[in-house]
Amino acid sequence: MNISALTDHVFTPSSRFRIRQYIDPLKSNEIFIRDLQRKNSIQLVSDGYTSIRKSPVLLSKALSQEFLDISDTFYRTIKSRNSDAIWLSRQLMIGYPSFELLFKPPLIYDIDDSVFLNSYLSKKQVEYTAKRASLIFAGNEYLADILSKYNKSIHIVPTVVNTDRFMPSVGLNHGDEEIVIGWSGGASSYRFFKPLEDVFIRVLKKYKKVKIVFVSDRPPYELKKLVSFVDFVKWDDMNEVSTIQSFDIGIMPLEDSDWVRGKCAYKILLYASCGVPIVTSPYGENKKILDDHDIGLAPLDADDWFSALELLVTNKDLRSKYGRQGRKYVLKSKSLKIWTNKVSDLILTSI
Numbered sequence: 203m204n205i206s207a208l209t210d211h212v213f214t215p216s217s218r219f220r221i222r223q224y225i226d227p228l229k230s231n232e233i234f235i236r237d238l239q240r241k242n243s244i245q246l247v248s249d250g251y252t253s254i255r256k257s258p259v260l261l262s263k264a265l266s267q268e269f270l271d272i273s274d275t276f277y278r279t280i281k282s283r284n285s286d287a288i289w290l291s292r293q294l295m296i297g298y299p300s301f302e303l304l305f306k307p308p309l310i311y312d313i314d315d316s317v318f319l320n321s322y323l324s325k326k327q328v329e330y331t332a333k334r335a336s337l338i339f340a341g342n343e344y345l346a347d348i349l350s351k352y353n354k355s356i357h358i359v360p361t362v363v364n365t366d367r368f369m370p371s372v373g374l375n376h377g378d379e380e381i382v383i384g385w386s387g388g389a390s391s392y393r394f395f396k397p398l399e400d401v402f403i404r405v406l407k408k409y410k411k412v413k414i415v416f417v418s419d420r421p422p423y424e425l426k427k428l429v430s431f432v433d434f435v436k437w438d439d440m441n442e443v444s445t446i447q448s449f450d451i452g453i454m455p456l457e458d459s460d461w462v463r464g465k466c467a468y469k470i471l472l473y474a475s476c477g478v479p480i481v482t483s484p485y486g487e488n489k490k491i492l493d494d495h496d497i498g499l500a501p502l503d504a505d506d507w508f509s510a511l512e513l514l515v516t517n518k519d520l521r522s523k524y525g526r527q528g529r530k531y532v533l534k535s536k537s538l539k540i541w542t543n544k545v546s547d548l549i550l551t552s553i
Contacts, residue, residue, distance in 0.1 A: 203550065205235045205310070206282035207289040210296075211246075212239055213439070215388075216314050217291045219361050219468060220341075223538060224545060231546040236285065238278040242270035243296055271295065279304045287553050290331065298323040302331055308553045309334055313349065314341030314361055316464030337552045339545075341466035342487045357548055361468040363475045365537045370477030370529060371447040379411065381515055384449030384478075386417040386437065387469060392424055394455040394483075399427040401507045406431050409515050417445045449478045450521060451514050452498075455507075456483035467491055470498070471536050474528030479521045481510050497528035 207225075209217035217239070225235045247254060247263045254260045275295055282288045283306040291312050294300055297320060311331050318328040332338060332352040339359040340346035346356050383405070395402075406412055414432055416422060421434040435445055446452070452473030456462045467487035470480045480498025482488045492500045499510040514521050534540075 203233050203286045203553070205233060205287045205289050205549075206285040207235050207237045207291065208278055208282055208294060209237055209291045210240050211243070214240075214291075215468070216361075219363075220312055220314055220339075220359075221289055221291050223364055224542060227538060227542040228546055231543070231550070233546060233549060235289065238282060240271065240278075241274050242267045244268055244271075245296070272300070276301055276304075282306070287336075287549070292317055293324070293327060294331070295327075297321060297327075299327040299330055302327070302334065305334060307334070308336035310337045310339065310549065310553070311335035312339045312359075313345055314464075314466050316345070316348075316461050318348070319461055319464070337548065339548075342464070344463045344486070355552060359541065359545060359548075360536055361466040361471070362536045362538050362541045363468075363471050363532050365475050365533055365539070368443055368446065368472050368475040370525070371444075381409070381412045381450045382415055382448055383412060383451045383453060383511065383515075384415045384417070384446065385453050386442070386446060386472070387454075389418050389420050389422070392418075392422045394457060395422065395425055395428065398455055398504060398507055399425055401504050401511070402428055403431060404508055405511050405515065408512075412515055415445070415449070417442070443476070446472055446476045446478065449473065449476070451511065452478040452480050453511075454480070454482040454488065456485045456488065458483075458485050462486045471532055474498075474525075475532040475536075477525035477529045479514055479524030480528065481507070481514065491531075495527065495531045496524070497531055498524050 207221045209221055222237060225237060228235060244264045244267050247260055247267055254264050279301040287308045287310060288305055289310040289312060294302055318325040329352055332349045335353055338349055338353055338356040340349055340356055341361055343358060346358050350356055402414055415435060416432050417435045417437050419437055422429050422432060454469050463486040465486055470482050470488055473480050474497050482500055484500035484502060492498055501507040501510040
């Protein structure tokens with residue numbers, strides 16, 4: 203079977219860790235994927251600091267990118283029709299309906315985030331795409347429930363981990379000389395740290411051997427209290443494994459919202475796959491995983507966060523236990539090797 207994949211940018215996690223990482227493994231099942239990646243978007247213009255609407259230069263560049271994205275997306279959509287099936291990642295155009303009517307069935311719709319919450323047009327875009335799909339891969343139960351209103355051919359396919367790549371590295375363990383509390387993610391998630399700035403500062407001041415590392419596209423300047431305490435590492439695809447391997451504790455603060463319920467817990471799965479114990483807010487998919495698997499702690503409020511971090515900072519054996527169990531959990535349930543055959547079977551029996 204030959205499939206055309208309509209994916210987002212080369213650096214977009216949803217495309218990289220869902221459709222794109224299946225390309226090579228699925229070849230052994232006689233499923234061949236041609237990746238038609240997005241090349242243009244307003245996302246390439248934003249610097250994360252300046253409002254595009256307030257900058258004539260950025261606004262001009264944004265309009266140019268939007269025009270190029272529209273024309274290129276039309277071309278990619280037409281090109282995808284010369285395949286046995288189309289596999290769409292999230293949204294064809296970001297934020298509004300466009301050329302979905304040109305899809306040639308069968309269509310596999312892959313969704314791993316609550317993009318339908320972004321706007322009325324995004325909601326209509328998701329509804330229309332879901333109705334046209336022959337098969338939907340939803341990243342978790344919450345997304346599957348939402349999309350079940352429009353289509354019954356839905357299967358929960360979690361965002362899984364290439365465990366041959368994301369794996370523990372004994373050589374990077376710090377012992378008790380230095381303890382790294384680490385976070386990796388996009389700058390848009392810095393807002394989740396706002397209520398916890400004082401907590402991390404307390405930990406860092408009480409335990410001098412602790413440092414906090416953020417791996418992202420830019421430093422957390424909006425965290426005015428915490429930013430001076432953070433060791434910032436610029437993310438790229440060459441260091442994404444080694445930086446997580448260097449963590450002694452992996453953190454993922456969240457808020458209780460429908461947007462969070464649509465997330466697929468991939469960050470904590472990467473931590474766990476690298477043998478890193480987890481501290482995360484007990485919401486959405488993260489809560490389900492930590493309720494069922496003893497791989498970390500799920501503090502609810504600021505005091506709980508301080509207690510959880512302090513416990514892991516001072517207890518090396520507990521860190522090791524959670525790390526070992528996290529690795530076992532990912533290998534058993536959320537590894538690319540296991541899910542390649544499952545995804546292959548779903549495609550071949552449903553398309």
